[in-house]
Each structure stands twice: as structure tokens, then as C-alpha cells.
Amino acid sequence: MSTAISTAALTKSFGQTRALDGLDLQVNTGEVHGFLGPNGAGKTTTLRILLGLLRADSGRAELLGGDPWGDAVSLHRRLAFVPGDVELWPNLTGGEVIDLFARLRGGHNKARRDELIERFDLDPTKKGRTYSKGNRQKVALIAALASDVELLLLDEPTAGLDPLMEAVFQDCIREARETGITVLLSSHILAQVEVLADRISIIRAGRIVESGTLAELRHLTRTTITAEISRPADPLENLPGVHNLTATNGQIRFEVDGNQLDPTVRELAALGVRSLTAHPPTLEELLLRHYGDELATRTGNTRGNA
Amino acid sequence: MATATATRPPRAAISGDTFTGTGTLVRFMLRRDRIRLPAWAVGFAAFAGYVISAIPLAYGTEEELGSVVSLFGDPVGRMLTGPGYGFTEPTFARLVANGYGLYFVILAALMNILLVNRHTRVEEQAGRSELIRAAVVGRAAQLTAALIVAIITNLVIAVAVIVPMLGAGYEASGSVLFGVAIAAGGLSFAGLTALTAQITEYSRAAAGIAGAVLGAAFVVRAGGDMAAEGGSALSWFSPLAWPQQTAPFVLDRWWPLILSLGLAVLSTAAGYALSARRDVGASFLSARPGPAEAASWLRSPLAFALRLQRASLIGWGAGLMASGLVFGAYTDALLHAFEDLPDIFADIFGSAEQIVAGYLGYMAVFMALLVGVFAVLAVQSLRAEETSERMDPVLATPVSRVAWLGSYLVVTAVGAVVLLVATGAVNGIGAAIVTGDTTHIRDLTLAHLNQAPAVLVVLGIAALLFGVLPRAIAATWVIIGYGLIASTFGPLLDLPDWAYNLSPFEHPARMPLESFDAPPVLVLIVVAAVTAAVGLVGFRLRNVNVS
Numbered sequence: 001m002s003t004a005i006s007t008a009a010l011t012k013s014f015g016q017t018r019a020l021d022g023l024d025l026q027v028n029t030g031e032v033h034g035f036l037g038p039n040g041a042g043k044t045t046t047l048r049i050l051l052g053l054l055r056a057d058s059g060r061a062e063l064l065g066g067d068p069w070g071d072a073v074s075l076h077r078r079l080a081f082v083p084g085d086v087e088l089w090p091n092l093t094g095g096e097v098i099d100l101f102a103r104l105r106g107g108h109n110k111a112r113r114d115e116l117i118e119r120f121d122l123d124p125t126k127k128g129r130t131y132s133k134g135n136r137q138k139v140a141l142i143a144a145l146a147s148d149v150e151l152l153l154l155d156e157p158t159a160g161l162d163p164l165m166e167a168v169f170q171d172c173i174r175e176a177r178e179t180g181i182t183v184l185l186s187s188h189i190l191a192q193v194e195v196l197a198d199r200i201s202i203i204r205a206g207r208i209v210e211s212g213t214l215a216e217l218r219h220l221t222r223t224t225i226t227a228e229i230s231r232p233a234d235p236l237e238n239l240p241g242v243h244n245l246t247a248t249n250g251q252i253r254f255e256v257d258g259n260q261l262d263p264t265v266r267e268l269a270a271l272g273v274r275s276l277t278a279h280p281p282t283l284e285e286l287l288l289r290h291y292g293d294e295l296a297t298r299t300g301n302t303r304g305n306a
Numbered sequence: 307m308a309t310a311t312a313t314r315p316p317r318a319a320i321s322g323d324t325f326t327g328t329g330t331l332v333r334f335m336l337r338r339d340r341i342r343l344p345a346w347a348v349g350f351a352a353f354a355g356y357v358i359s360a361i362p363l364a365y366g367t368e369e370e371l372g373s374v375v376s377l378f379g380d381p382v383g384r385m386l387t388g389p390g391y392g393f394t395e396p397t398f399a400r401l402v403a404n405g406y407g408l409y410f411v412i413l414a415a416l417m418n419i420l421l422v423n424r425h426t427r428v429e430e431q432a433g434r435s436e437l438i439r440a441a442v443v444g445r446a447a448q449l450t451a452a453l454i455v456a457i458i459t460n461l462v463i464a465v466a467v468i469v470p471m472l473g474a475g476y477e478a479s480g481s482v483l484f485g486v487a488i489a490a491g492g493l494s495f496a497g498l499t500a501l502t503a504q505i506t507e508y509s510r511a512a513a514g515i516a517g518a519v520l521g522a523a524f525v526v527r528a529g530g531d532m533a534a535e536g537g538s539a540l541s542w543f544s545p546l547a548w549p550q551q552t553a554p555f556v557l558d559r560w561w562p563l564i565l566s567l568g569l570a571v572l573s574t575a576a577g578y579a580l581s582a583r584r585d586v587g588a589s590f591l592s593a594r595p596g597p598a599e600a601a602s603w604l605r606s607p608l609a610f611a612l613r614l615q616r617a618s619l620i621g622w623g624a625g626l627m628a629s630g631l632v633f634g635a636y637t638d639a640l641l642h643a644f645e646d647l648p649d650i651f652a653d654i655f656g657s658a659e660q661i662v663a664g665y666l667g668y669m670a671v672f673m674a675l676l677v678g679v680f681a682v683l684a685v686q687s688l689r690a691e692e693t694s695e696r697m698d699p700v701l702a703t704p705v706s707r708v709a710w711l712g713s714y715l716v717v718t719a720v721g722a723v724v725l726l727v728a729t730g731a732v733n734g735i736g737a738a739i740v741t742g743d744t745t746h747i748r749d750l751t752l753a754h755l756n757q758a759p760a761v762l763v764v765l766g767i768a769a770l771l772f773g774v775l776p777r778a779i780a781a782t783w784v785i786i787g788y789g790l791i792a793s794t795f796g797p798l799l800d801l802p803d804w805a806y807n808l809s810p811f812e813h814p815a816r817m818p819l820e821s822f823d824a825p826p827v828l829v830l831i832v833v834a835a836v837t838a839a840v841g842l843v844g845f846r847l848r849n850v851n852v853s
Binding site: 051153 | 597606617
């Protein structure tokens with residue numbers, strides 16, 4: 001499997017602020033890669049380095065086999081970009097902007113453009129200053145999706161879109177993947193990444209803290225188990241890997257580390273299980289583990305303790 | 307109570323609630339402008355202090371003022387400085403107030419246009435007004451607060467001008483009148499901007515319309531003041547003329563300020579009336595739908611750069627050509643005004659033909675300075691493209707940085723040359739119509755074209771700063787400001803040659819008074835090309851939009 005994007009030990013500082021602190025990101029060709037992190041973690045800085053708009057202070061970045069800074073122009077023929085906060089020219093219509101970007105990129109597929117305008121329900125005759133945030137976002141999305149490229153760089157592309165349009169967006173990304181397009185999808189909308197991404201990288205304070213398929217990441221974390229049992233839960237209390245056990249009137253609830261699941265379930269089975277639910281960690285829980293200490297200091301509780 | 311409130315008729319346009327929160331908003335605006343407003347006040351005090359102390363240094367005693375002041379009092383001088391009161395028996399105070407007063411009023415007008423627009427339409431366009439209006443704030447509170455801040459600011463600049471005059475020992479009555487006249491002139495433009503901010507949804511258009519009124523006011527009073535000493539009937543149609551008609555230290559009359567304040571009150575009232583009849587963020591000139599597809603020519607960086615600058619080029623073209631035509635048409639009035647002067651003036655200034663050639667040559671420099679303003683604004687809007695993050699998606703297409711900046715600069719440069727040639731041609735047509743001498747058309751077109759390299763140097767330096775030190779682009783204004791001072795007041799201040807040479811606009815020959823001289827023009831073109839090239843390289847090497 002070839003690599004569409006790879007960075008190694010990428011750093012970038014703005015004055016005193018260290019935006020990227022040794023970022024290692026790998027995106028394989030043909031995959032939808034979720035790039036998750038809270039605001040200010042360095043997602044946009046990473047994308048702007050990959051676009052050759054910023055020059056990294058140190059480290060290595062490779063995009064479609066080229067140097068994002070030095071080969072910017074030739075690489076840009078093969079990719080399209082959607083910023084998170086789309087600003088349009090006040091006196092150009094949405095339709096004009098879509099056409100302009102397509103033409104600057106060299107390719108222009110009129111049928112595809114019109115189809116996307118229809119699907120996203122955009123009025124292309126309105127001037128840039130009269131569009132709402134969601135409609136400005138649609139203009140940039142249509143311009144990117146209508147172009148014939150190998151790579152889509154999307155920086156929180158659906159901020160401001162309503163749920164209907166979010167669904168259209170997800171369809172479009174699936175279609176793009178089917179035609180072999182690589183997608184780097186930066187987001188903090190977990191549900192979106194969970195549904196779309198083949199692999200995920202979680203960025204925090206300028207470094208990738210976790211990377212892999214959703215299944216791989218889940219393996220690293222705890223499963224939550226709720227059960228109704230007929231005997232006391234005492235034997236579970238001292239098992240390694242069991243956390244936050246609560247028991248009331250035969251209802252128990254606890255979390256268990258992925259690698260301790262097997263012995264724990266054996267032990268549980270001996271307690272006379274009448275009902276059982278277990279659910280894998282959601283992305284929320286994955287993220288909470290990584291940002292737990294931040295949340296804890298911010299809110300004063302220890303909900304995310306690891 | 308609750309029922310009473312709910313059933314109150316919604317069309318009670320003016321009630322106590324309309325102004326709720328005004329006091330808080332005034333304090334909020336003063337807080338936001340805590341650097342800007344004191345800076346304006348210091349600027350006015352410094353300008354006044356400079357003029358007050360420089361004139362005695364340059365001219366020695368009041369007795370020696372006589373010959374110098376006649377430069378202010380002749381028709382061309384009056385066109386540039388005002389009606390020319392008090393120059394028959396000049397004193398330092400009279401020269402300060404009546405020779406330089408126009409420029410104090412113009413600065414005050416600009417300050418008021420920017421101030422009122424900043425706190426009204428700019429806020430609405432940015433969407434910040436909605437936050438404010440969603441709080442316990444009356445419908446008219448923002449506009450009222452902006453105008454109160456304008457009044458406070460104008461009073462402060464009046465004091466900032468009066469204090470150095472009193473410090474120099476000028477008469478109190480004239481000093482106070484001069485300061486108040488500047489403030490009143492400024493307020494008339496605050497009122498006009500309160501009106502224009504209601505008309506358009508777009509803050510730049512709101513400031514632009516008010517700026518166009520200011521430009522027209524200058525042109526109208528230039529013609530009126532040139533035609534006769536003390537101004538002619540035409541002068542009185544200009545809001546810029548009224549503060550000057552107070553004639554401080556000469557006639558010391560207050561009543562012309564009634565006109566300034568009357569305009570302020572009437573335009574403000576119109577602004578309130580329109581404001582009460584529209585929605586937040588909306589306007590009376592609403593946006594029309596545009597084409598669903600881009601025109602077929604819009605397919606290259608060059609075409610896109612032209613599309614972005616098209617509206618500005620059209621606006622500047624219309625304004626400059628209208629001014630050029632009027633200034634050209636003033637040529638005849640100038641000739642007649644000189645016929646009335648004693649022959650001794652011809653000995654000092656040369657023949658009437660030379661006076662006209664000197665006047666038209668100055669016009670070419672003046673218009674070139676205005677086109678320089680266009681060039682600096684163009685580069686500043688490219689910088690705004692960058693900081694508003696509109697540039698990122700453009701540079702994410704296969705358009706190189708050099709291609710994008712280069713295309714933009716080419717459009718600005720060609721646009722500047724076209725503006726100059728068109729203005730020169732129309733200026734010549736205006737002069738030809740009134741004098742019947744059609745050679746003016748060719749002469750003035752060439753005279754304006756001859757100044758194009760100076761404008762290109764300004765553009766090149768702005769491009770250099772954009773590429774290398776983008777936050778300092780505004781420093782380019784120094785060249786424009788210095789160029790205006792050197793060309794307009796240079797002869798009066800008796801500037802040495804090196805001081806003239808600092809301004810690129812002084813290097814081309816003063817056509818049509820002098821004949822064309824190639825070397826300085828070629829040097830300017832080389833300087834423009836080199837500075838622009840450094841800017842292009844700098845832009846290629848720097849980070850995009852890092853604050």
C-alpha cells in the first residue's frame with residue numbers, strides 16, 4: 001500500500017506558541033483518514049504546511065510523492081482543499097467562485113458541478129456576502145468535489161451544514177473513496193469520522209497521540225459492561241483491569257481494559273448473569289481518555305482518569 | 307405590567323427604549339478606540355504645532371510674509387488652500403488659519419468618516435451588531451453612541467488645535483473659532499456618514515460614498531475659491547468651504563458654522579429615519595442575484611486579479627475623470643482671474659501661459675498622487691485577501707505565489723497607467739473646451755503619462771513590503787503624504803533640492819511647463835521593477851497569513 005501523505009517529526013512555532021511538536025502522520029493512498037483533535041491542537045497548521053502555505057521549522061513532509069513547499073504548484077494540480085472557515089469575495093456569486101476554482105485547477109466537469117449544486121441545494125446566483133456560513137461552506141465543498149483530483153484535504157468541512165447536507169456530504173465522500181480518491185478529513189465531529197474514516201489519527205498539542213483503524217484504537221481502551229447478577233459482585237472488585245465498579249441491588253456496571261476482557265467475562269459468568277450489555281468505547285470515550293487530564297483540570301472532576 | 311408591555315403598539319418608533327444602552331455603548335466605543343482617538347488628537351496637535359512653529363522659522367518676521375503669502379492668494383494658491391482671507395495684511399496667525407485650514411478640515415472629515423463607519427456599518431457587516439442588539443440595547447442606541455463619540459472626538463481635536471495656537475500667543479477669539487470650525491466641518495461629515503451607512507450593506511461602499519462627497523466638496527470649492535478672492539457663489543455649495551468662510555483672525559465670523567452644523571443635523575436626521583425603517587444588516591441598496599456561472603474569460607490568475615479590481619478601477623476612473631474634467635475647465639477662470647491682477651504679478655510668476663502650464667503641470671502631479679492612493683489601496687486589499695483567509699484556497703490551486711502576486715500587480719500597474727492617461731485626456735478636453743486650444747488634450751495626456759513611473763514606484767514599494775514585511779504596507783502612505791506636501795507646499799516652505807528628490811513625484815519633468823526628460827523616468831521605472839521583483843521573491847519565501 002503506498003503512502004499519500006507522510007510527515008516525520010514536523011515542528012512549527014509561531015512566536016512563543018509551539019503549534020506542531022514532532023508530528024508524525026501517515027495517510028495511505030485511497031483511504032479516508034480521520035484527523036481528530038480539539039481546536040488549537042494543530043490540525044489547520046498541519047494542513048497549511050501540506051498545502052505549502054507555511055514552511056515547517058523542522059522535520060519532513062511528503063505529499064503525493066513530492067515536497068509540499070517546493071513542488072506546491074504541481075502538487076496542487078492533483079489535490080483540492082476546503083478550508084474550515086470559508087470566506088468568499090463579496091461581489092462574486094457562488095457559481096462564479098466554483099467555476100473559477102475549477103478553471104484555476106485546470107479541469108472542469110460541468111455535469112458534475114451542476115449535479116453537486118443540485119444535491120447540495122445551493123443557489124449559485126447569490127453574491128458571496130449574502131451567503132450564510134453553511135452556504136459558503138457548500139460553495140467550497142462543491143468546488144473541491146467537482147474537480148478531478150487524487151487527494152482531498154478537508155479542514156472541518158461541514159461546520160455550519162445542517163444534518164441533511166451532512167448526509168449528502170457523507171455520500172459524496174464515500175463515492176470519492178470508491179473512485180480511489182484519498183481523503184484527509186480533519187474534524188472534531190466524532191460521529192462523522194466514526195462513520196467515514198478507514199483510519200484515524202488523533203492529534204493533541206501538536207503531536208499524533210494515537211493512530212490506527214477504529215478497531216485498533218478500541219483495542220487500546222476499555223469496554224463498558226452493565227449486567228444484572230444474582231450473586232454478590234465481590235469477586236470482580238480485585239480483578240486486574242476492572243475500573244469504576246458500582247453495584248446496587250444486583251445491577252452492576254464497570255469498565256474493563258481490552259486485554260483483561262477474557263478473564264473478567266469468565267469471572268462474571270460465575271455470578272449468575274441474568275442480563276448483560278457491553279459496548280465498545282465510542283470515539284467520545286477515546287478522546288476523553290486523551291484529553292481527560294485537560295478536562296479534569298478544567299472541570300475539577302476526575303471522570304476521565306486513566 | 308407584563309400585559310401592558312406586550313400590548314404596546316410595536317410602531318412606537320421613538321420612545322425612551324429606543325436609546326437604552328447608549329451610555330454603555332459610548333463607553334464601549336471609547337474603550338475600543340482608546341489608542342486611535344488619542345492618536346488623532348496628538349496628530350492634530352502636532353500638525354498645528356508644526357505649522358505654527360515652522361512658518362516663523364521659514365519666513366522670519368511677519369513683515370517678510372507679504373511676498374510669500376501672495377502665492378497663497380493667487381488663483382492657483384486659492385484653489386489649493388481656500389478663499390484667501392487676510393493675505394493683504396498677513397500675520398502668522400492669519401496664514402496658519404487661512405492658508406492651512408483647509409487641510410485641517412479635510413483631515414477632520416476623513417477622521418469622522420472612518421469613525422462613524424467603523425462603529426456603524428462595519429459592525430453590522432461583521433455581524434457584531436447582532437450581538438449588541440440582542441442585548442438590552444435600543445434600536446437607535448448604536449448610531450446615537452457613534453455620533454456622541456464623534457462629537458466628543460471633534461471637541462478634543464478642537465482643543466488639540468486651539469491650545470498650541472494660544473500657546474503661540476495668537477488671539478483667543480480667532481484661535482477658538484478656528485478650532486471649533488474644524489470640529490464643525492468634521493461633524494458635517496460624521497452626519498453624512500451616518501446617512502451613507504444606512505444606504506449600503508457594504509462598509510467600504512458606505513465610506514466610499516462619504517469619501518466621494520468629500521472629493522466633490524474639494525473640487526467644487528477649488529473652482530469657487532479660484533474664481534474670486536474670498537470665494538465665489540460656487541464655493542458656498544461645498545461643506546469644506548463653510549469652516550473656511552469663518553475667516554479666523556480676519557472677519558472672525560461664526561455664522562457660516564450654522565451651515566456645517568445644519569448639514570450635520572439634517573443628514574443625521576435622515577440617517578435616523580432610514581435606520582428606523584430597515585432591518586439589522588440590511589440596507590436600501592439590496593444585493594441583486596448575479597450570474598450562476600463565471601464568464602468564460604474568468605479562467606486565469608490575471609483575469610481573476612482583474613475581476614477583483616474591476617469595481618475599484620471603475621469607481622476611481624469615474625471619480626478621477628470627473629475631477630480632471632472640472633480642473634481642466636477651471637483653466638479659463640484661472641486666466642480671467644490673472645487678467646484682474648496687477649501686471650507686477652506677471653513679473654513674479656511669468657506670463658499667463660506659463661501660469662496655466664504650471665497649473666496644469668501641478669494637476670498632473672496631483673492626479674498622479676491620487677492614482678498612487680489607488681495603487682496603495684490595491685495592495686492593501688490584496689493583504690486583506692490574505693488576512694481574511696480568502697487567499698489560502700486560491701494558493702491551494704496550481705497557481706504559484708509569483709503568478710498570483712504578479713498577476714495582481716500587473717493589473718494594478720496597467721490600471722494605474724490607464725487611469726492616468728484617461729484622466730489626463732479628460733483634463734485636456736476640459737481645458738480645450740474652455741480655452742478652445744485643442745493642443746491641451748495631447749499635452750495633458752502626455753503630462754499625466756509622464757507621471758506614471760512615479761506611481762509605479764509607489765506600487766513597487768508597496769509590493770516589496772507585501773512580500774517582505776506585510777504588516778508594514780501602511781508605511782507606503784508616507785510616500786503619498788510626503789509627495790503631496792512636497793508638491794503642494796514645497797515652494798512655500800522653500801524646500802531644498804534633496805528634500806524634493808525624496809518624492810518620486812518630483813523626478814519626472816513638470817510637463818507641460820517643462821519638456822519631457824527621459825533619464826529620471828527610466829530610473830523610476832527601474833526602481834519600480836526592482837522593488838516589485840524583491841516583493842515577488844519575498845512573497846515566495848514567506849509564510850502565508852501568519853498573524
